Amino acid sequence: MNDPLHIREPLAQxxxxxxxxSESMPKVPDDFCDEFDAKGETxxxxxxxxxxNHNRQYTQDELAEMMGRSNKTISKHTGEMVTxxxxxxxxxxxxxxxxxxxxxxxxxxxxxAARSFYSDLWTLLKEHTDTAPGTFAVLGSVLFITAIVIxxxxxxxxxxxxxxxxxPTVFYLAVAAGSFITGIIVTLLSPFQAIVNRLLWSxxxxxxxxxxx
Numbered sequence: 001m002n003d004p005l006h007i008r009e010p011l012a013q014x015x016x017x018x019x020x021x022s023e024s025m026p027k028v029p030d031d032f033c034d035e036f037d038a039k040g041e042t043x044x045x046x047x048x049x050x051x052x053n054h055n056r057q058y059t060q061d062e063l064a065e066m067m068g069r070s071n072k073t074i075s076k077h078t079g080e081m082v083t084x085x086x087x088x089x090x091x092x093x094x095x096x097x098x099x100x101x102x103x104x105x106x107x108x109x110x111x112x113a114a115r116s117f118y119s120d121l122w123t124l125l126k127e128h129t130d131t132a133p134g135t136f137a138v139l140g141s142v143l144f145i146t147a148i149v150i151x152x153x154x155x156x157x158x159x160x161x162x163x164x165x166x167x168p169t170v171f172y173l174a175v176a177a178g179s180f181i182t183g184i185i186v187t188l189l190s191p192f193q194a195i196v197n198r199l200l201w202s203x204x205x206x207x208x209x210x211x212x213x
Contacts, residue, residue: 029103032086042069043077050087054098055119057090133194140187147180 028047036043045067050058058066064074078096081087088099128134154172157165165172 032103035084036080039077042067042073046074046077047081047086050096050098051103054100054104057095057097059095063096132197133190136186136190136193140183140190143179143183143186147176147183150179151176 028044028051032047032051033044036047046063049063049066060071060074060078063078064071067074078087078089082089082096085099085102088097088101089095090097125138128138150172153165154169154176155161157169157172
């Protein structure tokens with residue numbers, strides 16, 4: 001089998017979006033290459049795109065356009081990879097994604113674990129901060145994390161694990177407790193805000209914020 005790395009340059013010509021490759025990016029696992037040794041370049045192009053962008057889902061049309069192949073060819077290749085549990089298929093929208101539950105790049109790649117974590121975290125934060133209740137929940141979690149970190153400093157200084165603190169150790173305990181209590185209050189504002197929103201929108205007439213022509 002040809003080394004799948006050599007397909008990156010021609011493959012990039014078919015991309016509808018820019019994907020920057022580097023040596024630090026994930027590469028198709030060796031056991032995948034061993035299992036599908038004679039499947040051809042298109043087969044490994046699909047695998048490499050989905051493995052490298054394992055946080056994304058692609059439709060069959062997108063893959064066909066990127067590879068410059070027919071939908072029939074793409075369907076044949078993806079079908080075999082789904083059967084072998086290398087890919088997941090979302091039947092609702094007929095999209096394909098790398099099966100990270102069985103073959104997670106974050107478990108073996110050098111910087112993929114950190115990048116995947118922060119990418120997922122950023123996506124989660126963006127999703128929940130689109131609403132007021134979600135924003136309160138995110139702020140509450142930040143305050144809880146802050147309380148844990150400061151309390152760890154308090155433990156360290158109290159047990160002389162670290163150097164002597166320039167301020168009284170009780171200060172760290174007070175700040176940690178304050179942050180924790182504030183986190184509880186802010187978090188409780190999340191369901192309260194959701195209730196307020198529901199009541200408010202039920203009272204307002206439909207289309208009240210729509211522009212009048």
